[in-house]
Amino acid sequence: MLICTTCGTRNEDDEHFCAECGAYLAWEGERVEDRAAEEPAAPVVVTPTVGSPTVATPTTPVAEPPPATPTAHRPTVTTPVPEGAPQPATTRSRAEALLARPVDPPTAQPRHDGPAPVLPGARAPKPRTVRPAPVDEPPRNPGDQVCGQCGAGNVATRKFCRRCGESLADAPVVLRRSWRERVLTRRPRELAAGARPRVRRRPFRARWVVVPAVLVLLVGGVWTQRERLSDLYDTVVDRAVGNGPVNPAQVVASSEAEGRGAAAAMDGATNQSWAPAQPGEGVGEFLEMRFDEPFRLAYVRVFSGASTQQPEFLAQGRPEEVALTLLSADGTQTTEQLRLADAVGGQEFPVGADDVVAARLTVLSAYPVPEGASVSLGEVEFLGRP
Structure with missing residues (x-):
């Protein structure tokens, strides 16, 4: 720090x-x-001596000398010396004369870890x-x-x-x-100690290949499924805005019974119906509607039978299968078979045809017809958008 x-x-x-x-x-x-605490040095006691320099002596306890061993007392024999003769030297005096005076050993100085004293006027060195x-x-x-x-x-x-x-x-x-x-960027992998990173001579980036490949697959899939996607788009739009009624400009029939003409199938009333001139199943009889402007036909709604009332409905014949033939503005014809349920009310069928200028309903088969009755169509409606 x-x-x-x-x-x-x-x-x-x-x-x-x-x-x-x-x-x-x-x-x-x-x-x-953080430094470890240093052990304190022993205190120093200074003992002054007359006529000698002061020497610092550490106050280290000194072991006391062992007590002298008692020896057996021997009597001292004194020999008389003649007067005027030199006194003989004793054993102690001779030993002191032969031995030099011992010098006190140097006193150990205490160790200091701090900086050395600086001389007056000297520049202190800059700490490293x-x-x-x-x-x-x-x-x-x-x-x-x-x-x-x-x-x-x-x-x-x-x-x-x-x-x-x-x-x-x-x-x-x-x-x-x-x-x-964060997802696309590759983080560098941490290597273990002593491992050497692998060198790639030609760096390969996966996204340079993956992203174009995904785009190519998407474009290819859209291109191959373009017709189905277009139909899906039209179906969604038809459900949203393609449910408006479109009325034909002209209605004709292969034949008409008295009082039950072709216009009765387009008058908006379900208690009036179209029927062919000949009684029976009416196979091959048809209704044809023509329009002034081409339009997209989304749905066809058919009311089978002579009425929506059950007794009148059962009294007349009802078609079972009809063929819907559509004519487009460029002259193309398409035919689709519709199977009608033997029930009261309208039945709706999705079509999804563009540029329709004419439509024809042809009877292919019928449910059992009462004796003397004819096949009837109460109402036909066309739903679409321009």
């Missing part, structure tokens, strides 16, 4: 400039480290700053500020770049990546 001596801000070891004031931490920073080993540049996260001078990433709370000390007042901010970038 580095503490800026200018403003007191705490900075990480890998930061070169203060986050608050921008000071260069190599000069203005002070490193804080130990920079940490360079570390890998951390990845930029969304919201980090990018230095415009050196490109280093800085957290949003910094005011100056941690690498070069440049002001971050106008620094751009790292934006959050979109989900497309």
Whole structure:
């Protein structure tokens, strides 16, 4: 941890400039480290001696000498010496004369780990700053500020770049990546210690092939299914806006019974019906409707029988199958068979034909017809749009 001596801000070891004031931490920073407490040195006692320099002696307890071993007392024999003769030297005096005076051993000085004393007027050496080993540049996260001078990433709370000390007042901010970038971008795989990354001579990007392939498949699928898709589109539009009634300009029939002409099938009343001139099943008889303008025919609604009332409905014949033939503006004819249920009410059939200018309903078969009765069609309606 580095503490800026200018403003007191705490900075990480890998930061070169203060986050608050921008000071260069190599000069203005002070490193804080945990040191083990050193053992205190023994106190020193100074014993002054007259006529000798003062020597500091540590007050280390000295072991007391062992007590003298008692010896057996021997009587001392004294030999008389003549007067005027030199006194004989004793054993102690001879030993002191032969031996030199012992010199006191040097006193061990206490060890000091602090700096040595500085001479007056000498310039103190500048303490050496130990920079940490360079570390890998951390990845930029969304919201980090990018230095415009050196490109280093800085957290949003910094005011100056941690690498070069440049002001971050106008620094751009790292934006959050979109989900497309996060999904399509391949993250580098972290390798184990001692592993060597594999070198690709020709880098292959899957999206360069996958995206065009998907587009080609989509275009090809749409092209091959264009008719079905067009029909599906027309069907959806028909259900939404293709249910308006379209009235023919002219109605004709192959034959008509008295009082039951072809116009009765297009008058909007279900209690009046068309019937052919000859009684019976009426196979081959038809109704033909012609229109002034081409239109798209979406649905055909048919009311089978002579009426919507059950007694009158059962008294007359009812067609079972009819053929719907459509004529388009370009002269094309299409035919579709419709099977009618033997029930009262309208029955609706989807058609989906374009540019219709004429339509014909031909009786193909009928349900059992009472004796003397004829096949009847109560009403025919055309629903479509221009």
